Amino acid sequence: MLLYLSLGDLSMAIISCPGCGKKVSDKAAVCGECGFMLGAHDVESLARKAQNQRAIKVSKLVSQQMLAILLFIAGIAGTFYDWAQLDGWQFMPQVSMVVTVFSFVWYLVARARIYILKRQR
Template identity: 30%
Template sequence: MAIINCPQCAKPISDKHKQCPHCECQVKELNEEQLQSMQREQRIRKQQRYMNQSFLALILFLGGFFCLYFMHPEAKSLQWYGYTGAMAVGFIWYLVSRIVLIVLKKKK
């Protein structure tokens, strides 16, 4: 008995199961073409999720930058720390999500 990933929901299941207990996908009835199609759709959904995260991170970074640039908060004040923190978190989040996207594209 081996543990495999469900082609539809990617959760671990036994290779003896006829259908996935999580999403009820009929695993035994799928041919190779259907399996590849499901895996491709799953990879695309994952890429879209990370793309959305990178856009949110970019918005956070730009929001912090524009607030810092246009509002001119006093140095070392609570607002200044908030805007700089938003910029730092947004920038790091953006970089990490883009690196994950690059890795996902190379796995094809």
């Protein structure tokens, strides 16, 4: 596996991804930008592709999780902030509560999806 990767790097060529048009290595199994499946189709590379795609999905979900946490904190802060002192922002406590609930659910969904993806390995 390591040997394959280092050989791959030596003979690496840059191509445009058919999925998103970004520059990717022609040895990459999966486009790092959009997840488009590139390259060979033997059993080993298919397994590697699946693994790569899972790793990409997990890292996307981890950043979603972080976003959800930030949004949740913002929602809590917004819920308890004294918006009454500002003109035209009376609706903000309600908006903040919706944001808080939404981000909490979002966090749980992302958390569950990471758990499921990691169990498949």
